[in-house]
Amino acid sequence: MRVLIVEDEADHREFLATTVSGWHHEVLLAEDGEEALALLGRSQADVILSDLMMPRMDGFELLRQLRSQGELPPTILMTAFGSLEKALRTIHELDGFWYLEKPIDPIALQLLLGRAGAHRRLAIENESLRRELSFTGVLGNLIGQTRQMQEVFALVRQVSPTSAAVMLTGESGTGKELAARAIHSNSRRNGGPFIAINCAALPEGLIESEIFGHEKGAFTGAVERRFGALELAQGGTLFLDELGEMPLAMQAKLLRVLEDLRFRRLGGKQEHVADIRVVAATNRDPLQAIKEGKLREDLYYRLNVFQIHLPPLRERKEDIPLIVEAMIASMNQKHGTKVQSASQQFLDTISEFAWEGNVRELRNVIERAVIVAGEGTLLPQHIAAGKKRPEERAEPSSPASNGIGVEVGMTIDDAERLLIEATLSHSNNNKTRAAAILGISTKTLHAKVRQYNPDYDSKSEEAFSDAAR
DSSP, X not given: OEEEEEOSOHHHHHHHHHHHHTTTOEEEEESSHHHHHHHHTTSOOSEEEEESSOSSXXXXXXXXXXXXXXXXXXXXXXXXXXXXXXXXXXHHHHTOXXXXXXXXXXXXXXXXXXXXXXXXXXXXXXXXXXXXXXXXXXXXXXXXXXXXXXXXXXXXXXXXXXXXXXXXXXXXXXXXXXXXXXXXXXXXXXXXXXXXXXXTTSOHHHHHHHHHEEOTTSSTTOOSOEEOHHHHTTTSEEXXXXXXXXXXXXXXXXXXXXXXXXXXXXXXXXOEEOOOEEEEEEXXXXXXXXXXXXXXXXXXXXXXXXXXXXXXXXXXXXGHHHHXXXXXXXXXXXXXXXXXXXXXXXXXXXXXXXXXTHHHHHHHHHHHHHHHHOEEEEOGGGSOTTOOOHHHHTSOOOTTTTSSOOOTXXXXXXXXXXXXXXXXXXXXXXXXXXXXXXXXXHHHHHHHHHHHOTTOBTTBTHHHHHHHO
């Protein structure tokens, strides 16, 4: 194991070097934080053992810079009694591993180095496992084995360990937020928060407060202090979705924060450090949005350090079976259903759809199909009646071709009753499943049944069944 010792007192530095190397660890030495940063630019360390109080750059600033670069190995801080409070704050705020009080107890140091080394090895193993999973078609909640998605996975793996800003592009529903979460999860900020802001969903008058926060009395209705996304995301990742919908005035303020890494709450005087990593996304063509005056060019180039494009589902339909398999497992857990798989006929059918809403639309279709089926295997008839292949949409169906007895001249009430009866029969009188098939709530279904049969009692399902027979 390679240990970097950062200590400004020469005698203590040599004592630590002799002690640690005696435990068969490789040792690197630095006099302060600045020298440590320069050394880490050329070499890697598995564990850092650093004094807290040092000239030029102390231990707190060393950890802050390493963390902002996404390159913070387990760090043990050495502190005198008077600086214990600062050591604890550093560990809490900057994810230090632990601390030791001076004079250093060699037994305690050896124990902590062993634990820190094990923590480092586990982190490396986890990273290796994540990489292996991505090569099998899964990275976080992103799924795909096609060439297009493997390229996306490769880019996510490449940029995640860095501190670079990332711009995600692609149509709505392609999984831009999932990609942002994958970047966060595979970064060294994964212990911090992931805060997502949908710029299109916030009214222009509220977006500044949502991002910067505000002090009590900053504006009418500000009855208490509120933290904004910049503070909530401290130590983690801030995801700005639909960046092209953010008001231009707000874009200018955000650019200033990204350049200075400092901000103030609305109505506040104190400046706060923005210890964040920013990932932005847009479903617009960014260059076209710039031409239309929707996106500031300087903000775009500040955030577009690393761009990843998420392909639409229609360009990677070979991924659909893998995505459906994962969605079935997720929906079973969510709804308590017991669907085992999707039939080949089901997969062939949905593969012919255009999927204008991409993976988000596919998820809705699979969720409804799982609810309708309840158990067993998904079949084409479990797909929503309104979800037709493009070539089918232009062909009106014959009124008498549906097999439930609806004919021209019937009243709407009679046709509706026949449809409800047929659906209840198909679902073995399961009201929840029948309501899902019909696209109505269970409460509405009970009301409809009661309308057609006043003697119906929702607690006793026999009345309507008898009337249907």
